[in-house]
Amino acid sequence: MTKPHAIVIGAGFTGVAIAWDLTQRGFRVSVVERGPIANGTSGRTHGLLHSGARYAVNDQESAIECIQENLILRRIVPDAIEPNGGLFVAVQEEDLAYREKFIEGCAACGIPIRELTPQEVLRLEPNLNPRLLTAFTVPDATFDPLRLALAFAASAKAGGAQFYLYTDVVDLLRDGRGNVCGVKAWNRAADQRFHLPAEVVINATGAWVGQITAMAGVQVPITPTPGVMVAYDKRLTQRAINLLNEPGDGDIVLPQRRMMVVGTTSFTIEDPDYVPVYEDHVALMMERGAALIPALRQTRERGAYMATRPLIGATAPGRSISRTFKAYDHAETDGIEGLVTITGGKATTLRLMAEKTVDVVCRKFGIEVPCRTAETPLLSYRKFYQ
């Protein structure tokens, strides 16, 4: 029997994880990406492998997804992860008011935490604000964004997936009934235009999903929600540092190799191809980061950058939108066969997002092969180029 052909649009975390899962469940896979691997948001995150503690009070569905996927990713892709742990730190009296809710939320979500005295914390992380009031250890970690994406892409490639990089999807192919039956692509490097027919097209374009669904004349509720981050030229902590409070601006500071990254803000935009890095956001990151780690004031700023979250939902302000995800089969929502869209989620939940999306795709073809990506170690990121 010939394998059904699935096209994945987008080679960010979501697209490469979907491509890997599809190859394991009996599909012939093509990935069409307008830039290199991790060209979009995935190449520009903090790189925090969430323990879920950040969402344990207000968004427990995401918190549970994060802790479960955190443990799975440590097993299947250890080379992309620095298992350095994290801390939630109270620096003001108002942070202490969050302490009880935090303890209860983490317990409810199965996130192991341990409270430390300020002396214990400062022994672990001498660059933290010495006036800190309390702190909890959490099983956060740091991931290398490119290695994480490349490990999934390398595994997908070894499973037969074909990657069309620097290739835009400029339109969808439609049959006589308006159903989607492939893509029209444009290879920018060679300036070649071609048609790629397929039985199903999976729209994994993150903040750009609306541009692809518009090609089919339909909409999905998504709020492109960018954030600004600032990188510093020195590593000042070993662990990921979070403020012990409701998620807010500039409350995550974490090491990325020999640098520190402070993030992030949250605002909404119309066009994901034009996202300004506002000066006042950069200043706010520097001020909030220094409240947690005063030595940042004396550390050279390496650069400021931004990325855009593809959050689900169309109206709520960014911080109030759940970090969970949703896969749409447009046959069910809009009566258009051949197109599936995935929105929302986090880097930490990329594998689970892929599992649920591929479940939707498999149902369409009556394929009953179970997902095995949680138990299958990925190839090294190096293999993508071999």
Ligand SMILES: Cc1cc2nc3c(=O)[nH]c(=O)nc-3n(C[C@H](O)[C@H](O)[C@H](O)COP(=O)(O)OP(=O)(O)OC[C@H]3O[C@@H](n4cnc5c(N)ncnc54)[C@H](O)[C@@H]3O)c2cc1C
């Ligand atoms: C500021 C910020 C910090 C974050 N930090 C973290 C963190 O620390 N930990 C965490 O777990 N999550 C974090 N996230 C969330 C996480 O980064 C995103 O959820 C994730 O990267 C989204 O991946 P994606 O593959 O869905 O989208 P993307 O990575 O944006 O991938 C979409 C891809 O589609 C491609 N594309 C678009 N249009 C077309 C087209 N027409 N043709 C072909 N290709 C196309 C783009 O080039 C892009 O590569 C952060 C998000 C932001 C904004």
